[in-house]
Amino acid sequence: MTVRVHNFSVSLDGYGTGEGQTREAPFGHAGERLHEWFFPARAGVDAVFAAAHDPGIGAEIMGRNKFDAGTGPWPDDDWVGWWGDEPPFHTPVFVLTHHPRPPIEMKGGTTFHFVDAEPAEAVQLATEAAGGLDVRLGGGPTTVREFLAADLVDHMHVVVVPIVLGRGVRLWDGLEGLEERFDVETTGSPSGVAHVTMTRRR
Amino acid sequence: MTVRVHNFSVSLDGYGTGEGQTREAPFGHAGERLHEWFFPARAGVDAVFAAAHDPGIGAEIMGRNKFDAGTGPWPDDDWVGWWGDEPPFHTPVFVLTHHPRPPIEMKGGTTFHFVDAEPAEAVQLATEAAGGLDVRLGGGPTTVREFLAADLVDHMHVVVVPIVLGRGVRLWDGLEGLEERFDVETTGSPSGVAHVTMTRRR
Numbered sequence: 001m002t003v004r005v006h007n008f009s010v011s012l013d014g015y016g017t018g019e020g021q022t023r024e025a026p027f028g029h030a031g032e033r034l035h036e037w038f039f040p041a042r043a044g045v046d047a048v049f050a051a052a053h054d055p056g057i058g059a060e061i062m063g064r065n066k067f068d069a070g071t072g073p074w075p076d077d078d079w080v081g082w083w084g085d086e087p088p089f090h091t092p093v094f095v096l097t098h099h100p101r102p103p104i105e106m107k108g109g110t111t112f113h114f115v116d117a118e119p120a121e122a123v124q125l126a127t128e129a130a131g132g133l134d135v136r137l138g139g140g141p142t143t144v145r146e147f148l149a150a151d152l153v154d155h156m157h158v159v160v161v162p163i164v165l166g167r168g169v170r171l172w173d174g175l176e177g178l179e180e181r182f183d184v185e186t187t188g189s190p191s192g193v194a195h196v197t198m199t200r201r202r
Numbered sequence: 203m204t205v206r207v208h209n210f211s212v213s214l215d216g217y218g219t220g221e222g223q224t225r226e227a228p229f230g231h232a233g234e235r236l237h238e239w240f241f242p243a244r245a246g247v248d249a250v251f252a253a254a255h256d257p258g259i260g261a262e263i264m265g266r267n268k269f270d271a272g273t274g275p276w277p278d279d280d281w282v283g284w285w286g287d288e289p290p291f292h293t294p295v296f297v298l299t300h301h302p303r304p305p306i307e308m309k310g311g312t313t314f315h316f317v318d319a320e321p322a323e324a325v326q327l328a329t330e331a332a333g334g335l336d337v338r339l340g341g342g343p344t345t346v347r348e349f350l351a352a353d354l355v356d357h358m359h360v361v362v363v364p365i366v367l368g369r370g371v372r373l374w375d376g377l378e379g380l381e382e383r384f385d386v387e388t389t390g391s392p393s394g395v396a397h398v399t400m401t402r403r404r
Binding site: 010012013014158160162163164165166167170172173174175176177178179184185186187188189192193194195196198 | 212214215216360362364365366367368369372374375376377378379380381386387388389390391394395396397398400
């Protein structure tokens with residue numbers, strides 16, 4: 001069992017999302033600029049990397065702000081994320097929050113579980129739910145950073161997008177020397193992004 | 203005539219040099235980690251990019267801290283940079299400083315001129331000295347950032363090195379939306395770096 005990060009986009013200045021997240025703007029002022037390589041008619045090497053998101057994954061862990069904007073007590077019980085009735089996860093999803101609430105079962109096999117857990121506990125919960133498959137760490141940047149700091153990530157695919165966001169939430173803060181724990185490979189794409197894979201050394 | 207940046211390395215977290223520069227450690231705590239792709243037995247795409255550093259260049263502009271550590275009045279007149287008797291520039295080099303001093307003529311065609319000039323003035327001086335050839339903007343990160351902010355850079359080759367420096371001098375600060383002025387291409391390398399070229403739109 002491994003914990004994997006896939007398709008996690010960062011700007012040249014290291015931001016994993018923009019400033020000013022709302023329910024209408026999940027990536028704040030960044031809009032869709034970090035993910036343009038992923039969505040429209042992807043092809044070639046971008047498509048190969050993008051397709052690695054799902055196979056072999058039995059559960060996802062995500063931070064509160066991948067599921068909803070804001071912090072603190074949940075403002076309402078109606079919000080079920082940005083993905084509509086049938087989210088693209090199709091597995092148990094563990095949403096990290098200091099404000100647990102009952103799980104939400106969606107169409108297509110996704111169930112959101114809201115847990116107040118440290119990174120290592122979350123990995124344990126997700127591993128048990130994954131039925132022998134791998135666990136995907138879905139983001140956002142604060143969550144990925146915390147799991148990297150705790151050395152809980154086995155494989156990470158980061159997409160360096162050639163834009164300068166200027167503000168938002170940084171991925172790399174506090175991770176000086178991170179590369180020493182990983183084997184790193186880089187693949188450029190005609191779309192302009194660089195796919196960087198980091199595989200933890202054994 | 204164009205102003206070009208070549209082989210300018212930045213870490214994943216956007217640092218163009220480390221913290222704690224001294225005459226013994228020109229890149230501070232970063233050491234040679236940002237430039238390992240460049241120096242040892244370079245080959246393939248790294249070699250192609252590295253070789254573009256010199257052809258067609260008639261003058262270089264560099265910041266004070268590419269020539270020497272420290273700020274303020276010069277501590278002595280003996281220091282002639284980190285490159286020995288015959289620096290690898292072979293052209294006039296304009297060192298930006300608020301403390302002008304007489305020029306230093308080195309072997310091999312390099313002459314260091316110390317000028318207290320704004321970016322646009324420096325480009326004018328270097329252009330006049332370049333004899334119809336291009337001007338290279340040599341760094342460091344503060345200098346490149348200032349010239350980018352003033353929209354004085356026509357072509358920039360940045361090398362994203364897959365390390366997390368954690369501290370130092372950032373290249374991208376204050377340049378939000380920079381990519382809108384440039385056409386951007388990215389080439390990955392087996393060495394693990396990503397070569398990002400930014401060519402100003404006309």
